[in-house]
Amino acid sequence: MLRKKLNSKRGVTLLLALLLFLICALVGSVVVSAAYTSAGRYVRNKDSQQSYLAVMSAARLIEECVTDMSYEAAYVKIVEEVTQPQYGLIPLKDEDGNNVLDENGEIVYVEGITGYVTSEFVSYELDLPNLVNNRLFEQEFIDKLDICYQYHHTPDEVYSGAPPVDYASDISVNSDELGIPKVVGQMCLSCDDNADEGNSHFDIVVKLWEESGANAVTMKFPCRVTPTHELSTESGDNWNISYFTYGIEVEWLSPTVRKGGAE
Amino acid sequence: MKRKICSNRAETLVEALCAVLITALATALLAGMVTSASRLNEAAVNNDDELYSSVTEAETFSGVSDTEREISVAVGGKVNTFTVDVFGDVVTSYKMRGG
Numbered sequence: 378m379l380r381k382k383l384n385s386k387r388g389v390t391l392l393l394a395l396l397l398f399l400i401c402a403l404v405g406s407v408v409v410s411a412a413y414t415s416a417g418r419y420v421r422n423k424d425s426q427q428s429y430l431a432v433m434s435a436a437r438l439i440e441e442c443v444t445d446m447s448y449e450a451a452y453v454k455i456v457e458e459v460t461q462p463q464y465g466l467i468p469l470k471d472e473d474g475n476n477v478l479d480e481n482g483e484i485v486y487v488e489g490i491t492g493y494v495t496s497e498f499v500s501y502e503l504d505l506p507n508l509v510n511n512r513l514f515e516q517e518f519i520d521k522l523d524i525c526y527q528y529h530h531t532p533d534e535v536y537s538g539a540p541p542v543d544y545a546s547d548i549s550v551n552s553d554e555l556g557i558p559k560v561v562g563q564m565c566l567s568c569d570d571n572a573d574e575g576n577s578h579f580d581i582v583v584k585l586w587e588e589s590g591a592n593a594v595t596m597k598f599p600c601r602v603t604p605t606h607e608l609s610t611e612s613g614d615n616w617n618i619s620y621f622t623y624g625i626e627v628e629w630l631s632p633t634v635r636k637g638g639a640e
Numbered sequence: 641m642k643r644k645i646c647s648n649r650a651e652t653l654v655e656a657l658c659a660v661l662i663t664a665l666a667t668a669l670l671a672g673m674v675t676s677a678s679r680l681n682e683a684a685v686n687n688d689d690e691l692y693s694s695v696t697e698a699e700t701f702s703g704v705s706d707t708e709r710e711i712s713v714a715v716g717g718k719v720n721t722f723t724v725d726v727f728g729d730v731v732t733s734y735k736m737r738g739g
Contacts, residue, residue, distance in 0.1 A: 390651050394659035398666035405673030412680035419687045423731060426691065430698050430733040438713065438722060441736055515718035546716035555709055555726055555734060564715065 428558055428587045435550040435560040435585055436594050436634065442513040443581060443598050443629050450505050450526040451605070451624030457498040458617045465491035503527070504624070518544065521566060522579070522627075529578055532623055542566050542578070548585065559588045579627050584638040595638030598629040691730050698728030701735050708737065 466486040469477040477485045505523045508514065521544040528542065545565035552559065562585035566578070579600035586593035607622040651659070697703035706726035711734060713720045724734040 390659040391655050391662070394662035394666070398662050398669075401666035401670040405670045408677040409673050409680075412677035412684070415684045416680055416687075419684050419691065422688075423691055426695050427731040430695075430728070430731055434733045434735065435713075438711065438724070438734075438736055512722075513713065513715055513718075513720055515716040517716060547714075549714040551712045551714070552734065555706075555711070555732060557732060557734070 425591070428589070429592045431552065431557045431560050432585055432587050432592045432594055434557070435552075435562075436583075436596060438550070439513065439548070439583055439585070440596065440598075440632055443583075444631060445510045445512070446629060447509045448522055448526075448579075448627040449509070449605075449624060450503075450523065450530070451622050452530075452532055453502045453504055454532075454621040454623070455500045455502065456619045456621070457500075458495055458619075459498075460493050460495045460615045460617075462490040463492045463494050464488060467491060504622075515546070518546065518566075525566060525578055526625065530625055548583065550585070560585050561588055562586060579629075581629060583632075586638070593638045594634060594636060596632035596634050598632045601628045601630055602626070603628075687730075694728045694730035694732075698731055698733035701725075701727050701733070703727055703729070705729050705732065709734070 465488070467489040469485040469487045471477050479485050505526070508519050508522065511519070521542050525542040545563060548562040548564055550560040562583060564581060564583045566581060579602060581598040581600075583596045583598070584593065585596075603626045605622070605624040605626055607620075607624070609620045611618045704725050704727055708723055709726055711722050711724050713722065723737045725737055726732050726734050
C-alpha cells in the first residue's frame, strides 16, 4: 500500500511546487539573515570605534595637561656672617704713630678695637612654589610631589623626615554632552623607592579605560629632573648674607603609551 | 504517441492551479527576500563608508563637527572643565581647543 503510494505519480506537481516553495523560503531566509548579520557587525564596529576614540581623546587631553606642567622646588641654605669689633686696651699713639708715654715712662693704654670676630649663622628654608601650568591635579597631588622632593632630594646635611610617596587617584572623563562613552581611570606617581637612577620617582602613570572596561590604555610620563644651583648675596657694613639655593626643576616628557591596563 | 494524446490521466485543474499559485508565491518570496537583502547590503556598504570616513576624520582631527563643547575631568576631588573641539560625525573624537 505504502510502496504503491510512494511510486504513484498522481499529485506530484503539487508536491514539486511545495518543494520549490520550501527551497525558496530556505534560500531567501539564508540571504536575509546574512544581510542582517552584516548590518549588526556595522553597529558593533561603530560602538567599538567610538569606545576607542573616547579613550584616545581622553588620553590626549591628559597628555597635553601633563606635558605642559613643570614643578620646581628648592632648599635655600642661608649663611649669615656678622663681623663685630672686639674691644680691649691698646697703646695710645701720637700723630707720628709712636706710643705715648706717661710721666713714669710707661705706655699709656686706652680702650679701643683690638680685632674683629666673625660669627656665622646657618639656617635652611624650604621653597615649594606651586605646580606651574597645573590644569588637572588636586592639591593633594602637589603635596605628594613636595614630599617626594623632600624625600629624594634633601641635601645630606638637612634632616628630612618625609616618608616615601604613595599616591594614587581616580580619574573620570565625563563627555556625556558629546554622546561619547565615559572614560575612567587611575593615576599615580610611580612611587618606586629604589628608583634613584634617573629620578624616576617623579614619573606619572595614567591608566584609562572605557567605563565598560574596553579599550584600556596606559601612559607613562617619564620625568626630566634638572638640578639648579644658585648663589646670591646681600651685604652691609659688618654683615653678609649668602643664599645657596639647591633646587630641582621637573618636567614631564611625552608619554610611552601601551594598550591594556584596565583594572 | 497516440496513446499518450488520447490518455485521460492528468492532474485535476485545482491541483494544477494550486501548483501554479504555490510556485508563484515561492518565486515572489525569494525575489522579495533577495531585494531586501540587497538593500540591506547596500545600506551596510554605505554605512561602512561613512564610518570609515568618520573614523579618519576623528583620528586625524580634521572635519570639525562641533566647537566649544565642554568636557569635565575629575582627578580625585578636583573637577576641571575643558573646552574642546569635536571631530567626526558618525563616531567622534575631541581635542582641547587650541591644543
